[in-house]
Amino acid sequence: METINVFDLIERMAALIRSEERKKCTELGLQPVHLQVMDYLSRCNRYSDSPAALTKYLGMTRGTVSQTLLLLEKKGYIQKIADVNDRRMVHLSLLTEGHAILTKAHPADLYSQASVIFNSNNSQENVFVNALTALQKANKSQSFGLCKTCKHFTTSQDGFFCNLTKEQLSQKDSEKICQEHTVI
Amino acid sequence: METINVFDLIERMAALIRSEERKKCTELGLQPVHLQVMDYLSRCNRYSDSPAALTKYLGMTRGTVSQTLLLLEKKGYIQKIADVNDRRMVHLSLLTEGHAILTKAHPADLYSQASVIFNSNNSQENVFVNALTALQKANKSQSFGLCKTCKHFTTSQDGFFCNLTKEQLSQKDSEKICQEHTVI
DNA sequence: CCAATACAATATCGATTCGAAACCTGATTT
DNA sequence: AAATCAGGTTTCGAATCGATATTGTATTGG
Numbered sequence: 359m360e361t362i363n364v365f366d367l368i369e370r371m372a373a374l375i376r377s378e379e380r381k382k383c384t385e386l387g388l389q390p391v392h393l394q395v396m397d398y399l400s401r402c403n404r405y406s407d408s409p410a411a412l413t414k415y416l417g418m419t420r421g422t423v424s425q426t427l428l429l430l431e432k433k434g435y436i437q438k439i440a441d442v443n444d445r446r447m448v449h450l451s452l453l454t455e456g457h458a459i460l461t462k463a464h465p466a467d468l469y470s471q472a473s474v475i476f477n478s479n480n481s482q483e484n485v486f487v488n489a490l491t492a493l494q495k496a497n498k499s500q501s502f503g504l505c506k507t508c509k510h511f512t513t514s515q516d517g518f519f520c521n522l523t524k525e526q527l528s529q530k531d532s533e534k535i536c537q538e539h540t541v542i
Numbered sequence: 543m544e545t546i547n548v549f550d551l552i553e554r555m556a557a558l559i560r561s562e563e564r565k566k567c568t569e570l571g572l573q574p575v576h577l578q579v580m581d582y583l584s585r586c587n588r589y590s591d592s593p594a595a596l597t598k599y600l601g602m603t604r605g606t607v608s609q610t611l612l613l614l615e616k617k618g619y620i621q622k623i624a625d626v627n628d629r630r631m632v633h634l635s636l637l638t639e640g641h642a643i644l645t646k647a648h649p650a651d652l653y654s655q656a657s658v659i660f661n662s663n664n665s666q667e668n669v670f671v672n673a674l675t676a677l678q679k680a681n682k683s684q685s686f687g688l689c690k691t692c693k694h695f696t697t698s699q700d701g702f703f704c705n706l707t708k709e710q711l712s713q714k715d716s717e718k719i720c721q722e723h724t725v726i
Numbered sequence: 727c728c729a730a731t732a733c734a735a736t737a738t739c740g741a742t743t744c745g746a747a748a749c750c751t752g753a754t755t756t
Numbered sequence: 757a758a759a760t761c762a763g764g765t766t767t768c769g770a771a772t773c774g775a776t777a778t779t780g781t782a783t784t785g786g
Binding site: 380384408409410420421423424425428444446447448 | 767
């Protein structure tokens with residue numbers, strides 16, 4: 359019996375995906391990581407729009423993320439705004455230019471491939487979700503789930519509320535990625 | 543309904559795995575790629591022990607692979623031998639030093655994690671194998687399966703035989719990775 | 727049979743990207 | 757107030773990419 363290494367399988371899938379993404383990206387004149395960053399920024403809430411969160415999400419080092427952000431800022435795709443309360447912290451946001459690039463890049467062949475590949479058995483998507491969750495647990499890294507699926511998320515008559523930060527949440531907030539996300 | 547992007551899931555799993563591997567590797571003073579290369583060389587047959595095959599397997603560029611091999615050769619972990627028939631080609635092989643490093647690195651925490659994570663549902667390993675195969679098909683990349691599971695593999699009274707290369711195969715050959723591997 | 731040409735495998739090189747560690751600055755703790 | 761910690765940046769060397777060059781093989785037309 360051959361011992362199949364799941365880690366190896368995952369890495370090779372990622373390698374294929376990356377090399378495919380690279381092809382797409384060179385046409386647009388940017389790196390895969392740039393799109394990843396902008397995609398994340400379009401899907402994260404105010405607790406998670408920081409370089410530190412990005413670092414954890416992407417699994418890169420702080421230095422690398424810092425460089426990437428510098429470049430994206432210089433190109434006019436994103437914006438940095440210092441936090442009012444904690445002046446160490448920086449909030450990132452996608453500018454209209456960035457949104458434009460993102461929508462231009464998104465409906466790529468890559469995703470049409472994905473649907474072809476996974477449409478037959480989309481119930482198995484859960485396997486991937488579970489695997490990722492398990493890996494995150496083993497690695498003690500955060501889950502980066504949607505706000506409204508979090509343990510700290512509650513809904514009252516005034517709307518939505520986070521029991522961790524003790525703050526009101528908008529409908530939009532609740533549908534975004536949060537780094538404080540905790541599985542119920 | 544949230545559209546879960548399987549590609550995103552895979553990439554994030556790979557990011558976690560890589561950052562974990564990097565920790566391990568820095569202790570040994572080498573890069574994750576180096577271990578991947580040596581692991582591959584320990585598991586491939588004579589049709590697949592070339593820089594070109596490695597390039598396809600790892601999803602990197604030829605230049606990068608060339609540099610990596612140069613380094614591994616300089617460190618005395620691998621060996622390059624020019625092909626007798628086609629002098630453009632190079633055959634790579636793992637030296638004893640390389641084997642030593644590989645076995646030293648292999649029983650890592652990484653793999654103990656893996657078993658913990660995936661032991662509950664190892665039947666689902668097939669999902670990963672299928673996903674990888676599908677991706678490889680979509681990408682028109684080769685499958686890199688085991689020789690003995692290939693369409694061109696036959697067994698006669700003289701032993702094993704490859705119908706593509708019309709050559710005899712040893713028992714060992716048949717249990718290694720081949721880049722010409724074609725699913726039955 | 728022999729150029730000439732197309733193709734294939736690998737190597738080389740400049741530019742870019744990334745990771746590791748040191749550093750800076752502001753917040754928190756003692 | 758000093759020490760410690762946390763978020764972010766800078767610096768530097770190593771790794772990677774993409775393009776080009778090099779070398780060897782196969783093919784084709786005379």
